[in-house]
Amino acid sequence: MELWHTHRLSVILAIFVTALFIRTYLRQPNSEREQQQPQQKAKEILRSTQDINQQQTEPVKGTEKSDDEKKVKTKQPSNGPRRIKGGVNKKLSRKDSNEGEAQSEEKATKIQTLVFFSSLTGNTEKTAKEFAQTLGNGLGTGSEGEGEKKDGAFLTPQVLDLAEIDYDDYFISPTKAAETLLEQNPEITGKIGLFYLFLVPSYNIDSMNDTLLEHLQETHHDFRIDTAPLSTILGYSVFGFGDRDGWPTEEEGYCFQAKELDKWMAKLTARKRAYPLGMGDWKRDGKERLAEWQAGLVDVLNVVEETGSLGDGVVGSGDAVESDDEVDDAxxxxxxxxxxxxxxxxxxxxxxxxxxxxxxxxxxAASRTDASDGKxxxxxxxxxxxxxxxxxxTAPTVTIKEMVPKNSPTYASLTKQGYSIVGSHSGVKICRWTKSALRGRGSCYKYSFYGINSHQCMETTPSLSCSNKCVFCWRHGTNPVGTTWRWVVDPPDLIFDGVKENHYKKIKMMRGVPGVRAERFAEAMRIRHCALSLVGEPIFYPHINEFLGMLHRERISSFLVCNAQHPDQLAALQHVTQLYVSIDASNRESLRRIDRPLHRDFWERFQRCLDILREKRFRQRTVFRLTLVKGFNVEDEAEGYADLVEKGLPCFVEVKGVTYCGTSTAGSAGLTMANVPFYQEVCDFVLALEKALLKRGLKYGIAAEHAHSCCILLASERFKVDGKWHTLIDYEKFFQLLEEKGPDGEFSPEDYMGPPTPEWATWGQGGFDPRDQRVDRKGRPIEA
Known part of the structure; x- marks a missing residue:
């Protein structure tokens, strides 16, 4: 202690001076040690960037590394969490960046050009295919389908529809797309480099362009993803089509979506714009501007073939910064x-x-000085x-659009398919089973299972937009898509009055159809049931509970179908007569392939919806809807589906074979007639599922079937009384309970359980109503 008290001032002073020296040394930005080794510092920065990028993609083996890379010892990844350092990242100069690219990126042995397009009318699709063929000829790959040029670096350009692809594969982890190409071309040994081209018309209505731009923006701001996940591609360029009659200048919106796409791609690729943004007017100079843009791209791609990079110092090629917006938004x-x-x-x-x-x-202090001056x-x-x-x-003015404006191609396409558009985002359509029931030719499976009269059922939706792009969708991909509601919201009374009016109009059009039964036509003029399953996502509509209340006040039952992607809206949903949730796959990968969801956390949302359904099982009649798609979710998935049933414990499980819509859209998504299961295959799957449920101790049994719809119903033994299934609904009792308890009242599905399921609808009986007459496609009676 005496020694410490004697020398403590000297020790403290020495520590302080040493700490001050170390702090000054470390904070000095242009120290002598950094000036002596600028190349070594650039390599260290480059290696740290590579380590981050390796979390998104695996390096391609089989190519030689540069001499500089061989001298530098590779940094081993840590097993612990990645350390996040604060501060602003310093950007490398263009020269340092290009040097780093040349040292870190191996030259691609093959270059695959991907031509992305979006189209509502089909014009852009035709142009994109012609453009890809002409571009391939310019690069020496020959006509489409002939493969790549002998000893050349370019593969035949591929054309991809932005409405059909999985965004995660191309705009988050592009190495997946490269790996797929390597699998498709086993003769290629080495690395495939991707080059992105976009042909995008700008629309003033909701389209896939909005979905893509929203996805790119979310990717940029997602802290879980690298800020430049597309930096591994060779380059990109965008060409926009516009209409100067509608938008005379760029400030007024000419090619505005192409400009937005160009900006976000610059951010996600670490500024790898290979050629300036091209723009052309469909009616005037579109083809000429596109030809000029293509000629410039051929020159750039030839440079990429020779050097493996975009080059240095060429405006529009090596220089990726073209607009002040990108600098400001950085x-x-x-x-x-x-x-x-x-x-x-x-x-x-x-x-x-x-x-x-x-x-x-x-x-x-400055603010206090102003006050002291008397101001x-x-x-x-x-x-x-x-x-x-x-x-x-100042934030830009945001104009809220209508989902389906009357002058839009989407409106024309949906009305051509038989829809009546109500307001700006709702629709109603007469079902084919309604027509069939009016003529006494059979009713929907809902009549066999739940007692719904098909000729008194209205099929509608308050939201034509959906958050999935299912491969089996009947709407051919023409309806809008989105992950959040960003459109004008129509009041529920306008929708309710509009869908009823248009439904009755369509029923009246059946008066002159041969075979329509007078008594059923009279009954059809009184709507008793509403199937909220037409298209889109009904619970997406912000006022869905108010709309349901209007249905119930007129004693119209509600059968609502959702896609298990909106858990918050599902949790807030009030009483419905029967609540469906589409369960299209038993695992994450199958669900991604079949439903093609737009939400990045689609599987987590799906799981949350199952938890919510489990909580609602004693307040709602809950149903799992399983749509079987052969080659996608049938083989070896019964056990997985049983796990999901165990998690959600629904009242019923509907198993239905997919109905093929027979469109080119479905074909390009991988769905053909070969994916439609035979009824016997559906029966075999249901038996396997029932066995898997019993193995888990879950009390479910096969309650009913409708062979004509290729549909079978599994029910919980909660609805089996005295050895008989009671799957029908007592609708009058439901409305009575709703009036007594209120829309949030406590009553269970057993409280409005109906009479026993009719014998002709039970398992093994086919499920066809004996009052009706089955006919073939030409209307000729089919003998039972």
Whole structure:
């Protein structure tokens, strides 16, 4: 202690001086040690970037590394969590960046050009295919289908519809697409480099363009994903089609979606714009501008073939920064000044600087100085402590669009398919089973299972938009898609009155159809049931509960079908007569292939919906709808489906074979007539599923069938009384309970359980109503 008290001042002083020296040394930005080894520092920065990129993609083996890479010892990944360092990332100069690319990226042995397009009318699709063929000829790959040029680097360009592809494969992990190409071309040994081209017309209505732009924006802001997940591609370029009659100038919206796509691709590719944004007018100079753009691309691609990169110093090729927007948007931080404070506001040193905590004292002192001078003090300064300092720009005016405007191609396509569009986002369509029931030729499976009169059922939806692009969708991909509601919202009374009016109009059109029974036509003029399963996602509509209340007040039953992608809306849903959830796959990969969901966390949403359904099973009649698609979700998936049933414990499980819609859209999605299972295959699957459920101790049994619809019903033994299945619904009792208890009242599905299931609908009896007459496609009676 005496020694410490004697020398403590000297020791403390020495420690302080040493710490001050170390701090000064470490904080010095242009120290002598960094100036002596600038190339070594660039390599270290490059290697750290490569380590991050390797989390998204595996390196391609089989190619030689450069001499510089061989000298540098590879950094081994840590088993612990990745360390996140604060501060603003310093950008490499174009020269350093290109040097790093040349050292880190192996030259691709083959170059695959992918031509993405979006189209509502089919014009862009035709143009994209012609463009790809002409581009292939210019690159020496020959006509489409002939393969690549002998000893050449280019593969035949591929044309991809943005409405059909999986965005994650191409816009988050492009190496998956490259791996798929290598599997399709086993003769290629080495690496395939991807080059992205886009042909995008701009629409003032909702389209796949909006979905793509939203996906790119979410990817850019998702902290779980690298800021430049597309940096592994060789380059990209965008060409936009517009209409100067509607938008004379770029400021008024000419090719605005192509410009947005070009901006987001620049961010996600680490500024690998290979050629400037091209724009052309469909009615005037579209073909000429496209030809010029194509000629420039051929030159750029030849440079890529020779050097393996976009080059250096060529505007529109090596220089990826073309607009001030990209520079401004690179800094997402903001400091907001109010009441004219920007005239006295401290200026940011640079767009990427970060204010130190000590600097806040200067700012506050300045505000106090204004008050001491006798002036009115400025309003408080809002400072974001987490981001850098730039004055926030005025937010652009956002115009809320209609989902399906009357002058849009979507409206024309849906009305051509027999829809009546109500308002801007709702629709109604007469079902083929309604027509069949009116003529006494058979009713829907819902009549056999639940006692619904098909000729008194209205099929409608308050939302034509969906968050999935299912391969078996009957709407051929023409309905809008989206993950969030971003359109005008129509009031529920307008929708309710509109769908009823249009449904009755369609029923009246059946008066002159041969074979329509007078008594059923009279009954059809009184709607008793509503199937909210037409197209789209009904619970997507913000006022779905109010719409259901209007149905129930007129004693119209509600059968609502959702796709298990909106758990919050599902949890908030009030009483419906029967609640369906589409269960199209038993595992994550199958669900991605079949439903092609737009939500990135689709599997987590799916699981949450199953949990919500389990909670609702004593308040709602819950149903799992399994649509079997041969080659997708039939083989060896009975056990997986049994696990999902065990998780959700629904009242019923409907198993139905897919109905082939027979369109080119379905074919391009991988669905053909060969994917439609025979009824016997559906029966075999149901028997396997029943066995798997019994093995888990779950009390389910086969309650009914409708062979004409290729549909079979499994029911919980909650609905088996005295050895008989009671799958029918007592609708009057349901409305009575609803009036007594209210839309949020507590009553169970057993409280409105109906009479026993008719004998002709039980398992093994076929399920066809004996009152009706089956006919073949030409209307000739079929003897039982």
């Amino acid at each position: 800094d997402d931080g903001e400091v907001v000044f109010e009441d004219g404070a920007d005239s006295q506001a401290p200026k940011s040193k640079s767009s990427g600087s970060i204010e130190d905590v000590e600097d806040l004292g200067k700012i506050m 009115q003090p400025k309003a408080p300064i809002a400072i974001d402590f987490t981001t850098g300092g730039k004055v926030r720009k």
